Amino acid sequence: MFNFIKNKISDFLNKLTKKDEKEEKKQEKQQTAKLEKEEKEEQIKKEEQKIEEKKEQLPKQTEKKEQEKKEESKKEIKELEKLQKVSAKEEIELKPKVGLIKQISSVFSNKIVIEKKDIEELLAELELALVEADVAYDVSKKIVEQIEQKLVNKEIEKKELNKIVKNIIKESLLEILVVEKSEPFEKKIKELIQTEQKPIKILFVGPNGAGKTTTIAKIADRLNRLGYKVVISASDTFRAAAIEQIEEHCNKLGVKLIKSKYGADPAAVAFDAIKYAQTNNYDFVLIDTAGRQNTNINLIDELKKIARVSKPHLKIYVGESIAGNALVEQVQTFKKAIELDWAILTKLDCDPKGGATLSLTYSTKVPIVFFGVGQDYSDLKEFDPNWVIENIIPN
Ligand SMILES: Nc1nc2c(ncn2[C@@H]2O[C@H](COP(=O)(O)OP(=O)(O)OP(=O)(O)O)[C@@H](O)[C@H]2O)c(=O)[nH]1
């Protein structure tokens, strides 16, 4: 469901912690080289002293011995000179490396400081990966900016790096997923039943084949189980076999269906269903509509008419998770036409990317109330931001 996006975040975390380990090893190497060099310098000093002493002793030696010792000392001096040269070379090599120590403030303490330049490349990679996972560009940018803001130039516990980054991502996901009108389905339903005159009318809209009819059947089943009486309005009078399809669901669920002929006015069918519910004391009317693309102005106008006539308490957009970024534009058009209350994202079970969830809430501010996760009536998962986050952030 969210595997793709989860893998991308996991990659990012792995690279970030690996980069940190690599940096740490580099620092340790430099530190060891520095200590070795100091030791050698000490050794050279001692040897130089010895040479001086030997030089002083030289005239006091016998002729032959003098000569031998002289040769020996000369050799020693040569050796030491060589050693000195090696040390000098090491010093040259050490110089540019020392600068890197600043990257990670204290090698032997547990705190680290990550500079912007250390993770710039990784963050750019993550941003791109999120876009690939169907997360809208704005949303990806926001997530990456939050990581940068909360991580760069902050002193953090080395061992905690992974956990800290995960928490930063979690926080930004929560901000993105929870919008002002987010509320649990049952709470809202109860509130409407208590405060509004029955029946409570719910209009379902969305593009062709998104799963409107199936989702209506799932919701009818849920309301039935909660003890409510439900009527469905077969207001898709356009698509071939649409009426038979919803009728079959109604028969299976034991739910009342109000239908008309193909080509009939969908608003009139909805009106009849509402009337039926009023006279027979039903709690809910669920209005099915024909699928329509957001680019078809006539069909969007027809939808406005259905909404005007039926005056729904809730208008729900049903869209496919696999539509990815196209979803945002679709929802915006429907929202502009009839003001949406909720969105249901179907076929999450067939979507390996999952990024549409984030894009939808962030860009349209229409709260998701359910996910469709299969074709059975029970495959309707109530939206829970923490469940989404748990599925996105690797353990
Ligand atoms: N895997 C999966 N399939 C789904 C889900 N929701 C709906 N479907 C399937 O998607 C197909 C289309 O579903 P419908 O309910 O007919 O979609 P619709 O929006 O009413 O379609 P139109 O009325 O033609 O616009 C059907 O085969 C459904 O079984 C879901 O959450 N997961």
Ligand SMILES: [Mg+2]
């Ligand atoms: Mg349908």
